[in-house]
Amino acid sequence: MDIAALRRELDGLKVEDNEKIVQQKSRDFYWYSPLLKRELEHVTGDLIVSPKSEAEVIRVLAACHRLGIPVTPRGAGTGNYGQAMPLSGGVVLSLAEMTEVKSIASGRVVCQPGAIIADIDRATRTHSGQELRLHPSTYNTASIGGFIAGGSGGVGSINFGGLRDFGNVLRLRVVTMEAEPRVLELTGENLHKVTHAYGTNGIITEVEMPLTASYDWVDLIVGFDTFMAAARYGNALACQDGILTKLITPIAAPAPFAYFKRHQKFLREGQSICVVMVAPHALDAFLAFTRREGGEIVYSAAIASPEDKKGLPPAYELAWNHTTLRALRVDPAITYLQSLYPFPNQLALVENMEKMFPGEVFSHLEFVRFDGNITCFGLPLVKFTTEERLDEIIRLHEENGCPIFNPHRYTLEEGGMKQTDAIQLAFKREADPRGLLNPGKMIAWENPDYDYRSEKTFLFKGLQAG
Amino acid sequence: MDIAALRRELDGLKVEDNEKIVQQKSRDFYWYSPLLKRELEHVTGDLIVSPKSEAEVIRVLAACHRLGIPVTPRGAGTGNYGQAMPLSGGVVLSLAEMTEVKSIASGRVVCQPGAIIADIDRATRTHSGQELRLHPSTYNTASIGGFIAGGSGGVGSINFGGLRDFGNVLRLRVVTMEAEPRVLELTGENLHKVTHAYGTNGIITEVEMPLTASYDWVDLIVGFDTFMAAARYGNALACQDGILTKLITPIAAPAPFAYFKRHQKFLREGQSICVVMVAPHALDAFLAFTRREGGEIVYSAAIASPEDKKGLPPAYELAWNHTTLRALRVDPAITYLQSLYPFPNQLALVENMEKMFPGEVFSHLEFVRFDGNITCFGLPLVKFTTEERLDEIIRLHEENGCPIFNPHRYTLEEGGMKQTDAIQLAFKREADPRGLLNPGKMIAWENPDYDYRSEKTFLFKGLQAG
Numbered sequence: 001m002d003i004a005a006l007r008r009e010l011d012g013l014k015v016e017d018n019e020k021i022v023q024q025k026s027r028d029f030y031w032y033s034p035l036l037k038r039e040l041e042h043v044t045g046d047l048i049v050s051p052k053s054e055a056e057v058i059r060v061l062a063a064c065h066r067l068g069i070p071v072t073p074r075g076a077g078t079g080n081y082g083q084a085m086p087l088s089g090g091v092v093l094s095l096a097e098m099t100e101v102k103s104i105a106s107g108r109v110v111c112q113p114g115a116i117i118a119d120i121d122r123a124t125r126t127h128s129g130q131e132l133r134l135h136p137s138t139y140n141t142a143s144i145g146g147f148i149a150g151g152s153g154g155v156g157s158i159n160f161g162g163l164r165d166f167g168n169v170l171r172l173r174v175v176t177m178e179a180e181p182r183v184l185e186l187t188g189e190n191l192h193k194v195t196h197a198y199g200t201n202g203i204i205t206e207v208e209m210p211l212t213a214s215y216d217w218v219d220l221i222v223g224f225d226t227f228m229a230a231a232r233y234g235n236a237l238a239c240q241d242g243i244l245t246k247l248i249t250p251i252a253a254p255a256p257f258a259y260f261k262r263h264q265k266f267l268r269e270g271q272s273i274c275v276v277m278v279a280p281h282a283l284d285a286f287l288a289f290t291r292r293e294g295g296e297i298v299y300s301a302a303i304a305s306p307e308d309k310k311g312l313p314p315a316y317e318l319a320w321n322h323t324t325l326r327a328l329r330v331d332p333a334i335t336y337l338q339s340l341y342p343f344p345n346q347l348a349l350v351e352n353m354e355k356m357f358p359g360e361v362f363s364h365l366e367f368v369r370f371d372g373n374i375t376c377f378g379l380p381l382v383k384f385t386t387e388e389r390l391d392e393i394i395r396l397h398e399e400n401g402c403p404i405f406n407p408h409r410y411t412l413e414e415g416g417m418k419q420t421d422a423i424q425l426a427f428k429r430e431a432d433p434r435g436l437l438n439p440g441k442m443i444a445w446e447n448p449d450y451d452y453r454s455e456k457t458f459l460f461k462g463l464q465a466g
Numbered sequence: 467m468d469i470a471a472l473r474r475e476l477d478g479l480k481v482e483d484n485e486k487i488v489q490q491k492s493r494d495f496y497w498y499s500p501l502l503k504r505e506l507e508h509v510t511g512d513l514i515v516s517p518k519s520e521a522e523v524i525r526v527l528a529a530c531h532r533l534g535i536p537v538t539p540r541g542a543g544t545g546n547y548g549q550a551m552p553l554s555g556g557v558v559l560s561l562a563e564m565t566e567v568k569s570i571a572s573g574r575v576v577c578q579p580g581a582i583i584a585d586i587d588r589a590t591r592t593h594s595g596q597e598l599r600l601h602p603s604t605y606n607t608a609s610i611g612g613f614i615a616g617g618s619g620g621v622g623s624i625n626f627g628g629l630r631d632f633g634n635v636l637r638l639r640v641v642t643m644e645a646e647p648r649v650l651e652l653t654g655e656n657l658h659k660v661t662h663a664y665g666t667n668g669i670i671t672e673v674e675m676p677l678t679a680s681y682d683w684v685d686l687i688v689g690f691d692t693f694m695a696a697a698r699y700g701n702a703l704a705c706q707d708g709i710l711t712k713l714i715t716p717i718a719a720p721a722p723f724a725y726f727k728r729h730q731k732f733l734r735e736g737q738s739i740c741v742v743m744v745a746p747h748a749l750d751a752f753l754a755f756t757r758r759e760g761g762e763i764v765y766s767a768a769i770a771s772p773e774d775k776k777g778l779p780p781a782y783e784l785a786w787n788h789t790t791l792r793a794l795r796v797d798p799a800i801t802y803l804q805s806l807y808p809f810p811n812q813l814a815l816v817e818n819m820e821k822m823f824p825g826e827v828f829s830h831l832e833f834v835r836f837d838g839n840i841t842c843f844g845l846p847l848v849k850f851t852t853e854e855r856l857d858e859i860i861r862l863h864e865e866n867g868c869p870i871f872n873p874h875r876y877t878l879e880e881g882g883m884k885q886t887d888a889i890q891l892a893f894k895r896e897a898d899p900r901g902l903l904n905p906g907k908m909i910a911w912e913n914p915d916y917d918y919r920s921e922k923t924f925l926f927k928g929l930q931a932g
Contacts, residue, residue, distance in 0.1 A: 106595065107681060107710075107747030129572065129594060130679070133708075161707025167751035168708040188754030210710075210747050213596070213679035215573060239838025241627025242599075242634040244573075244676075281573030281676050285633035288654030344810070372705025372840040 001090060002067055003046045009063040013056055014097065016048040025074070026092055030082040032324055033408040034335055034384050040082045040410065043464055045072065045092035052097045054175065054183065054205040061181045061203065064091055064436060071177065072438045073199035075114060075146020078138040080321060082410040083150045083198045087440035088462040093203065095145050104128060107211050108170060113145025113204045120144060124211055131214035133160045133168060137322035139314075145204045148172070148195055153377075155247050155277070155316045157368040158238060160212075164195050171208035176431035184431075193427035198412055200438045200445070201428035217246050217277040218302050219315035220286075221263065222295040227252035227272040227363055231350050231376075233293050234274045238367040238374040243286050244279040248367040249319040251275065252354065255362045255381055259327040262312050266299040273298070275318050320379065323364050327381050335384045338405040339397055341365075343375035349402050350376065356396060359383070378402070411458050413443045418452045420444040467556060468533050469512050475529040479522055480563065482514040491540065492558055496548040498790055499874040500801055500850050506548045506876065509930055511538065511558035518563050520641065520649065520671040527647045527669065530557055530902060537643065538904045539665035541580060541612020544604040546787060548876040549616045549664045553906035554928040559669065561611050570594060573677050574636060579611025579670045586610060590677055597680035599626045599634060603788035605780075611670045614638070614661055619843075621713050621743070621782045623834040624704060625678075630661050637674035642897035650897075659893035664878055666904045666911070667894035683712050683743040684768050685781035686752075687729065688761040693718035693738040693829055697816050697842075699759050700740045704833040704840040709752050710745040715785040717741065718820065718829040721847060725793040728778050732765040739764070741784050786845065789830050793847050801850045804871040805863055807831075809841035815868050816842065822862060825849070844868070877924050879909045884918045886910040 007015060016022060023044040030036040051057045064071045070090030077084055086092050098112035101120055104127045111120055117132060118140045124130040134156040136142050142151075148169055153162040160168055169191050176182045184202070186193060194202050224230040230250040238248050250272065257267045267273065274295070278286045283302060290297065301309065318326065327334040341349040354363045360383050365376040382393060394404045409415050412424070425444040428437070435445060440460035443450045450458060473481065482488060489510040496502040512535075517523045530537045536556030543550055552558050564578035567586055570593040577586055583598060584606045590596040600622040602608050608617075614635055619628040626634055638652045640660055650668070652659060660668050690696040696716040704714050716738065723733045733739065740761070744752045749768060756763065767775065784792065793800040807815040820829045826849050831842040848859060860870045875881050878890070891910040894903070901911060906926030909916045916924060 107679075107745055159707075165708035166706055166755050167710065167748050170747060170750065187750045189758065210708075213573070240632055241625075241835040241838060242631035242676075244633065279573055281636060282633050284636065284653045289632050292655065369707040372707060374838040 001046065001069055003069070006047065006063055006067055006069055006091070009067075010049060010060065013059065014050040014052065016050070017046070022046070022048055022092070025077065025094060026086055028077045028079040028082060028084050029321075030080065030085060030410075032080050032321070032328065032335060035387060035390070035408040036082055036410060040085055043082070043085050043087055044089065045086040046089050048092045048094055050094040050097045054173070057093070057175050057203055057205055058181045058183075060091065060093060061175055061177045062179065065177055065179055065181075065434060068434065068436065070436050070439050073149070073203050075143030075149070076116065076138075076141050078136070078142040079146060079150040081407055081415050083441065084146070085410070087410070087460055087464065089464055095143065098205070102206070104130070108208060109211055110206065110208045111144060113207060114143045116140070117142050117144055117147060121214065125214045129214050130211035132156070133210055133212050134163060135316075137316050137320035139316060144207055144209065148207060149197060149199045149204060152196055153368060154320050157366070158245055158248055159369065161369045161371075164192065167210060169195055169207070170210055172204050173206035174202035174431070175205055176202055177437050178431070178433065192423050194424075196412075196416070197424045198438050198441045200412070200432070200442045201424060202431045202437070215279040218280055218283055218300070220276045220278060220297060220301065221266060221299040222274045222276060222290055223268070223298040224272045224274070224295065227354055228351055230272040230274045231363070231365060232347060233295050234365060234367050235347055235374065235376070236293060237274075237276070237289065240289060243289060244282040245276055245286070246279075247275065247277040247316055247319055249275040249323075250363070250365045251318075251323060252363040255323070255327060255364065259330050260318055261330070263299065263318070271298075275315050277315050320366060323379060324381060333384055335382050335390070336407060337378070337380050337382060337394065337397070338407050339378035339380065339402045340405070341376050341378060341402055343370060343373040345401070346375045349400065350378070352400055353378070353380070353397060353402060357393060361393060409457065410441060411443050411460075412441055413452065414458060420448070467512065467535055469535070472513065472529055472533055472535055472557070475533075476515060476526065479525065480516040480518065482516070483512070488512070488514055488558070491543065491560060492552055494543045494545040494548060494550050495787075496546065496551060496876075498546050498787070498794065498801060501853060501856070501874040502548055502876060506551055509548070509551050509553055510555065511552040512555050514558045514560055516560045516563045520639070523559070523641050523669055523671055524647045524649075526557065526559060527641055527643045528645065531643055531645055531647075531900060534900065534902065536902050536905050539615070539669050541609030541615070542582065542604075542607050544602070544608040545612060545616040547873055547881050549907065550612070551876070553876070553926055553930065555930055561609065564671070568672070570596070570677075574674060575677055576672065576674045577610060579673060580609045582606070583608050583610055583613060587680065591680045595680050596677035598622070599676055599678050600629060601782075603782050603786035605782060610673055610675065614673060615663065615665045615670060618662055619834060620786050623832070624711055624714055625835065627835045630658065633676060635661055635673070636676055638670050639672035640668035640897070641671055642668055643903050644897070644899065658889050660890075662878070662882070663890045664904050664907045666878070666898070666908045667890060668897045668903070681745040684746055684749055684766070686742045686744060686763060686767065687732060687765040688740045688742060688756055689734070689764040690738045690740070690761065693820055694817055696738040696740045697829070697831060698813060699761050700831060700833050701813055701840065701842070702759060703740075703742070703755065706755060709755060710748040711742055711752075712745075713741065713743040713782055713785055714833040715741040715789075716829070716831045717784075717789060721789070721793060721828045721830065725796050726784055727796070729765065729784070737764075741781050743781050786832060789845060790847060799850055801848050801856070802873060803844070803846050803848060803860065803863070804873050805844040805846065805868045806871070807842050807844060807868055809836060809839040811867070812841045815866065816844070818866055819844070819846070819863060819868060823859060827859060875923065876907065877909050877926075878907055879918065880924060886914070
């Protein structure tokens with residue numbers, strides 16, 4: 001890899017080769033997984049390049065194409081599965097400097113991929129009382145481009161479903177990795193080519209996202225004596241079509257009291273909870289509903305004193321992947337899974353899984369809309385012992401009808417649908433014919449004959465030696 | 467009934483006793499039903515009183531209470547089941563002069579009950595880009611108070627469910643009919659006391675409604691060769707969590723071509739359609755989805771020429787009860803039903819009913835959210851022959867799992883859940899102890915022993931002689 005030649009070609013661009021910084025910027029939150037921690041700890045790029053414009057992105061891609069140097073794009077590095085880690089080294093293309101919010105209109109915002117999600121919302125709220133439909137729990141640090149390339153949903157999915165659903169991304173500008181990179185505008189079904197593709201088949205240089213009405217969401221925690229009471233409450237609340245919420249998150253004891261240190265004063269040991277974000281004008285109806293359902297409001301931002309609120313993280317930083325983060329901070333032996341409890345049997349499936357691993361797996365649900373129905377994903381916390389036991393827990397979920405999106409794998413397929421995404425693969429053939437973009441992440445490209453039923457972890461041959 | 471004494475007591479209030487005008491203002495769209503037309507044609511009040519303030523409402527109620535004169539409240543008279551018709555005569559209390567929009571905030575509007583729904587939306591759009599969540603097809607003529615007292619849902623129910631769901635009405639001020647009328651503020655579960663109670667247990671003098679983001683909704687018509695193709699498409703579109711729509715209305719041939727005269731130039735004879743309202747920023751995704759599903763866009767307001775658009779009614783005036791109105795204008799023998807196709811079997815139930823009455827019943831569906839799921843109501847058009855046959859068509863729906871909300875009855879119970887609403891009844895005991903408010907509409911009050919399984923039409927003894 002002729003990094004020296006590349007440096008000459010990139011004269012005038014922002015480039016970083018300090019080893020420590022390069023290593024730091026080559027990582028994401030892969031260490032949530034003890035398996036990925038072991039496998040990827042040594043992975044590092046050779047150079048961080050931070051373009052400030054689409055023209056500079058094109059220069060980088062053309063040069064790397066010429067020199068055969070891999071390019072792994074990266075937003076803010078808040079992903080979880082090594083999705084932005086350069087498995088074969090080369091250039092880490094940081095989009096973090098491309099942060100412009102270009103235009104805001106009714107229902108729409110256009111911005112550069114490196115814009116931080118909370119910053120976009122600040123701009124759209126000020127402009128016209130609007131906000132993005134969906135955001136990850138890393139709202140304050142994640143970039144919009146990284147969310148589109150690596151995320152699948154999050155806070156707001158209770159109203160709008162997932163990022164890959166029609167209508168949740170409006171338009172993407174994408175630069176291809178060819179001798180002369182092309183700039184493509186994708187809309188409608190063409191968006192599926194690059195959403196949640198980890199940047200393996202094009203570099204996003206501009207995004208247009210739908211907006212919805214913004215509110216000063218009210219954080220609440222509802223307490224229950226048992227986890228299933230919290231889960232049933234969450235499901236029933238999610239089915240209330242007139243009560244506008246943005247987050248409905250049941251979490252089983254002992255996690256809330258044990259891991260939510262700053263909220264501990266509001267909680268009892270052994271208490272399961274449901275974390276909720278409610279629109280201010282829905283609060284009356286929410287409280288009436290919660291009273292009827294027998295939920296106990298243990299924390300309400302609407303009536304908490306300034307002193308009570310001091311230092312409290314927002315509700316969404318107790319939810320989605322932040323639940324895991326808080327658990328890990330207290331107990332480094334914790335890891336997690338990502339599961340789906342398919343409609344209409346979600347509550348029965350949740351109850352089965354809740355009973356199966358006492359003291360070892362702590363349930364954590366996120367209610368969402370999914371193909372028009374209410375159901376829930378899970379991000380259960382797991383006390384990690386061995387890889388074999390982790391695999392067994394995964395197997396027991398899947399055998400019992402709860403698909404696992406394995407967060408202990410770095411490939412798109414193993415973490416996702418466990419099959420070739422023909423659309424993404426075809427687009428990679430077109431947009432990255434030399435296979436230089438984020439190598440090792442798309443099995444369908446690396447090994448078209450890989451057998452997904454083998455239960456064998458895919459090993460990328462190009463992975464840097466440890 | 468001492469109307470002369472009442473006139474003296476109401477000195478200074480706006481009162482109308484011209485017989486023709488009183489009769490006109492004593493009617494609603496009851497004539498959609500040939501049965502109600504026969505039963506209620508002779509019904510008329512003695513006096514129309516139009517208070518301009520809550521204080522004047524209180525004066526009217528106190529005076530009528532003293533004199534034992536019935537009071538039947540009325541918004542704009544756009545209801546369908548004689549719900550605002552004074553069965554025992556007396557005062558028709560028109561709220562049409564109380565039209566003030568009092569305040570608008572994020573997610574909330576406060577107004578008087580006589581405000582026309584379209585006028586409220588104009589005010590909230592101008593103020594802050596917001597609009598009401600739900601409205602009837604009589605958007606341009608219906609009052610908000612009438613909608614709350616007599617409606618159940620409509621355009622927007624695909625996103626927010628029904629009017630009686632928690633959160634779809636925020637607060638109501640209600641005046642009781644007692645010697646000294648009280649003013650009550652109802653929120654949360656207490657709202658169920660008076661929503662959809664036809665004004666039988668209190669007079670609404672102020673409403674607070676939730677708002678949502680307003681958009682310049684795009685009207686579209688999608689054409690299909692068969693009705694079931696249109697129904698399946700509507701169901702699938704409704705399940706697209708990321709495509710923001712406000713109306714999804716499949717209508718079977720021959721109705722569209724035969725009855726939608728102003729849209730006829732866009733339609734083929736024998737064509738079934740799905741009428742849709744889509745948010746502008748959802749249009750790309752909507753078109754991609756519709757292409758994938760094999761729907762043919764026969765009309766799109768986004769690309770129609772000014773000449774094409776000239777004189778066209780808005781999409782919502784092809785839907786809900788306006789479908790019936792348009793059919794009636796062309797064929798006076800048409801009447802209709804109101805049905806529910808319960809989730810998750812809605813499409814199979816729709817198909818059963820579609821086959822059962824060829825040439826006699828024309829399917830018309832409205833997709834909605836209902837307890838968190840997507841399903842559909844029906845407002846099928848019926849070629850009326852006899853009362854017996856109409857009853858048989860109703861019976862065949864119910865025997866096949868499709869509940870009918872009978873629009874050929876003037877009581878709350880027969881048109882709705884066919885059981886006593888204990889909450890509404892208890893509140894009537896408290897708020898209208900002499901039973902003077904809209905007499906004859908609540909069976910539970912008039913005859914607590916009425917047997918809902920008798921299949922006998924309830925006959926109100928106090929109904930004016932014909």
